Amino acid sequence: MKESTNILKISDYFKCKRGDYLFAAVAKEIEKYKKANPNADIISLGVGDVSLPLAPIVCDAYAKAALELKEKSTFRGYPPYYGHDFLKSAIVGYYKDKSVDLSDDEIFVSDGAKRELNDLLTVFSDFDAVITSPSYPVYADACAARGARVEIVEASAENGFIPLPERVKTKGGAVVYLCSPSNPTGTAYPREVLKSWVEFALTSRSLIIFDAAYESFASGDIPRSIYAVEGAKMCAIEVCSLSKSAGFTGVRCGWTVIPKELVSGGVRLNDAWKRRQATATNGVSYPVQAAAAAALSDKGREYTREAVKYYLENARILKSTLVSCGIECYGAENSPYVFMKCPNGFDGQNFFEFALKNAQVVVTPGGGFGESAKNYARLSGLNDRGKTVVAAERLRRILDNQE
Amino acid sequence: MKESTNILKISDYFKCKRGDYLFAAVAKEIEKYKKANPNADIISLGVGDVSLPLAPIVCDAYAKAALELKEKSTFRGYPPYYGHDFLKSAIVGYYKDKSVDLSDDEIFVSDGAKRELNDLLTVFSDFDAVITSPSYPVYADACAARGARVEIVEASAENGFIPLPERVKTKGGAVVYLCSPSNPTGTAYPREVLKSWVEFALTSRSLIIFDAAYESFASGDIPRSIYAVEGAKMCAIEVCSLSKSAGFTGVRCGWTVIPKELVSGGVRLNDAWKRRQATATNGVSYPVQAAAAAALSDKGREYTREAVKYYLENARILKSTLVSCGIECYGAENSPYVFMKCPNGFDGQNFFEFALKNAQVVVTPGGGFGESAKNYARLSGLNDRGKTVVAAERLRRILDNQE
Secondary structure, X not given: OOOEEEOOOEOHHHHOOOOOOHHHHHHHHHHHHHXXXXXXXXXXXXXXXXXOOOOHHHHHHHHHHHHHOOOOXXXXXXXXXXXXXXXXXXXHXXXXXOOOOXXXXXEEEEOOHHHHHHHHHHHEOOOEEEEEEOOOHHHHHHHHHOOOEEEEEEOOHHHOOOOOHHHOOOXXXXXXXXXXXXXOOOOOOOHHHHHHHHXXXXXXXXXXXXXXXXXXXXXXXXXXXXXHOOOHHHOEEEEEEOOOOOOHHHOOOEEEEOOXXXXXXXXXXXXXXXXXXXXXXXXXOHHHHHHHHHHOOHHHHHHHHHHHHHHHHHHHHHHHHHHHOOOOEEEOOOOOEEEEEOOOOOOHHHHHHHHHHHHOEEOEEHHHHOHHHOOEEEEEOOOOHHHHHHHHHHHHHHHHHHO | OOOEEEOOOEOHHHHOOOOOOHHHHHHHHHHHHHHHXXXXXXXXXXXXXXXXXXXXXXXXXXXXXXXXXXXXXXXXOOXXXXXXXXXXHHHHHHHHOOXXXXXXXXXXXXXXXXXXXXXXXXXXXXXXXXXXXXXXXXXXXXXXXXXXXXXXXXXXXXXXXXXXXXXXXXXXXXXXXXXXXXXXXXXXXXHHHHHHHHHHHHHHOOEEEEEOOOHHHOOOOXXXXXXXXXXXXXXXXXEEEOOOOOOHHHOOOEEEEOOOOEEEOOEEHHHHHHXXXXXXXXXXXXHHHHHHHHHOOHHHHHHHHHHHHHHHHHHHHHHHHHHHOOOOEEEOOOOOEEEEEOOOOXXXXXXXXHHHHHHOEEOEEHHHHOHHHOOEEEEEOOOOHHHHHHHHXXXXXXXXXXX
């Protein structure tokens, strides 16, 4: 093929020979295996995709809104940049029930957490970032793409995979990515730990970007929003998603909270984000927002609670099976994820290959989430119950044979 | 309110006291007028939002796909990062009918053109950009947000608002934004002009980002894709949208074409964009893509052709009314937009206020699209026929009274 090289300077981010995005890379390996073994009955505990269908009330609202676009009298064009009022109100109500007071114009409806976790960085330049590790690889990629100076704060078995701010070396303000309940470790920050991060941010004049995508899996005294901690509105943006709670991985809807108190370099971040989103996006489809509002209704939330229970039970099954095989495990209590130490000198990548070949079970190699996780693997409880039980038994078989 | 200023460095883009995004600013002024005149019967020829409902086949496909998510057997989670195969094939077929050959993996399904016109720049750093003026304000904002060095190439009445590459001063490679049929002027680039831009890009080793959002309004020998011009695959990305053709302003679906031939700084742009989108997005909702595929079906396209005719007739009505009042006008032949020279020493902003106050008709002040358009206003033919006719008569009245 004839090619044409223009002389534009490519971002450093794209210059380095970067591997594929973690889950794209894993998907490629699975495809390769499938090609070589077309009859293999593979069960995926890999990518954290949900398996339960949407709540009927959600689908009905989604379809009804889609049909409204057929009639001139109910047709809607461009959605409001920051979300429909009915959805923003529903989100404010959702927080109210978590004892967090927000106002409608602190809410920005989004097409999911992933994009927001990237795009928020466009507001800053020439900045430091702190990323706890292991963590969702999007944080590190977003920072690299934006040219941030990144400090990795490692969590490990030693501290129960709960990273603490004492370890941060960066002086002065930084963007600090936190996620609780954590992807991939499944561990959740106790209130005291979250408090210490908020204190750290206030003292060092940093900004926390709090990824609350798994909040609906938390229970007991685990905060389900960073704003449950006093002072957080002065130092934190929260990014949330309906993907794992209401099963919206394929619907694409979430939100970002930017309290009005937050100011950087003389600019109110809530205003900056309003300007940015109006210029760079055209909002989220009305039917999608109607579906989201249904998911946050009483009936929708009831369905979510049942789904969360179901996935937590899957995770419990996986964890108890692994533990009974003598495997060290984290998570599963406030999270759909089980984070396992790979046995017998396997690293995560080897264990991924071993499990795929010998049990036709897909796990996610821990190394993709950070160096300190390279001897671990993440197992998702978000698959179907029947398949989860079979996968657990298959894993037991290959782990028992290992001894 | 207590505030907290962190010490993160804000991007230069947000530091300068930038006005609101054009259409957000206009919307604010209209709100103000409405508050003061609650009974005013305002007709908007402002923001280019569509008024016809979606094709029944599109709504039915959208709703059917939404309902599929209710059943476990037809539920779908994460969409593929770059779009469903069925939609990419439909898009390739759409181009085939325009005599352009593309392959599926040169298509990236998006949630609309606006976001893509911004995000594509994340691939580059420290680069020059050429923006023809007047143009969609998103180009200038995207470049400013990315810190590009921007050269504005003015088009004016002199050259019929068709900018030519001879005017470009930037030496060496640049990102060149082009849009035909043009927003806001409604003029369309004849094949020879588009050819000259492609030759310019190839010679100067630049990259064209071609905004084809209004392609469905072009007729005759006006190219409906930049790839209708030989050599364009070696120098151009095309961004397209179903917003104005199939009425998807509220559904949010479009696509970006990145030919495999394109290389910048040793990196194949198609690969770079794959990596970027997999890392920064989770694709477009399946029901939205099902709706888009229906819009590109034979029946869907038939509906689009009728809608385009309808909007073109609206634009023709507006233009002929204005011309009969002695107003100099552009557009309306290959575009739903009429671009009018404001009469009697009005600039665009004054005429906007004058038309709102005296005719309760909203137009968009030209200055928002570029300095050379500050004495012009854009009128959209995308509103309802009845309202368009009334708006035209009201404008005739205030223009006649002016003389």
